[in-house]
Amino acid sequence: MLNMTFTSFPVLTTERLTLRQLSESDKQDIFALRSDIHINKYLDRQPSKSLEDATNFINKVNDNIKNRTSLYWAITITGNKNIVGTICLFDFSAEDDKCEIGYELLTNYQGRGIMKEAAEKIIGYAVKTIGLKIFEAFTHKDNQSSTRLLNKLGFKKSANHDQTNKDLFVFRLAV
Ligand SMILES: CC(C)(COP(=O)(O)OP(=O)(O)OC[C@H]1O[C@@H](n2cnc3c(N)ncnc32)[C@H](O)[C@@H]1OP(=O)(O)O)[C@@H](O)C(=O)NCCC(=O)NCCS
Numbered sequence: 001m002l003n004m005t006f007t008s009f010p011v012l013t014t015e016r017l018t019l020r021q022l023s024e025s026d027k028q029d030i031f032a033l034r035s036d037i038h039i040n041k042y043l044d045r046q047p048s049k050s051l052e053d054a055t056n057f058i059n060k061v062n063d064n065i066k067n068r069t070s071l072y073w074a075i076t077i078t079g080n081k082n083i084v085g086t087i088c089l090f091d092f093s094a095e096d097d098k099c100e101i102g103y104e105l106l107t108n109y110q111g112r113g114i115m116k117e118a119a120e121k122i123i124g125y126a127v128k129t130i131g132l133k134i135f136e137a138f139t140h141k142d143n144q145s146s147t148r149l150l151n152k153l154g155f156k157k158s159a160n161h162d163q164t165n166k167d168l169f170v171f172r173l174a175v
Helices: 024-034 051-066 114-130 144-153
Strands: 017-020 070-077 083-093 098-105 134-140 156-161 168-174
Touching: 017 114, 024 051, 024 083, 051 070, 070 114, 083 114, 098 114, 114 144, 134 144, 144 168
Parallel strands: 098 134
Antiparallel strands: 017 070, 070 083, 083 098, 134 168, 156 168
16 A cells, blocks of 8 residues: 655755755756757657747646656755756556656766655655565666666666567566
């Protein structure tokens, strides 16, 4: 049984970061993330083409949070409201206490350990508060930075590929 009964969005903090909910005023930052060809390189998604696309995306994310179908955090450096990346949990399975995790960082903020710090906090929260026990990540076979991150977080590569896309490796963390 997963516990998603929070009344206000769970804002989380780490040594360097504040992980908070998105709002419409983040549209410029979300556009920057979702239209960047380097960030999108290994991601199977429609790039944002306009600020309107970014606003629609933010509204969809916040509806999903309301419906508890996914949780999506903006990653900020504490003291600065701008977004440097995002991290999300989705595809919850109450039967298996399982979910999928996804993440992205602006290229200028990569290589500083920010995502490891954010992901450790989110996973800790998800285990302790929501009751999740298994995390899966689907990452492209050539996505080395994501693979390094998953290894550092303790994920293990599964023998199975994604069933619909052979280029996606499945990584799993069981706590
Ligand atoms: C996947 C992604 C988030 C990884 O970003 P990243 O910056 O490499 O990951 P981290 O923030 O954890 O930083 C780790 C790097 O910072 C270095 N680092 C520097 N200072 C550090 C510190 N204080 N603490 C920890 N690591 C530090 C580490 O050595 C490591 O370098 P390495 O990769 O050369 O070993 C990033 O490549 C990305 O956004 N990619 C595009 C989106 C994507 O593909 N998402 C995957 C979805 S499945």
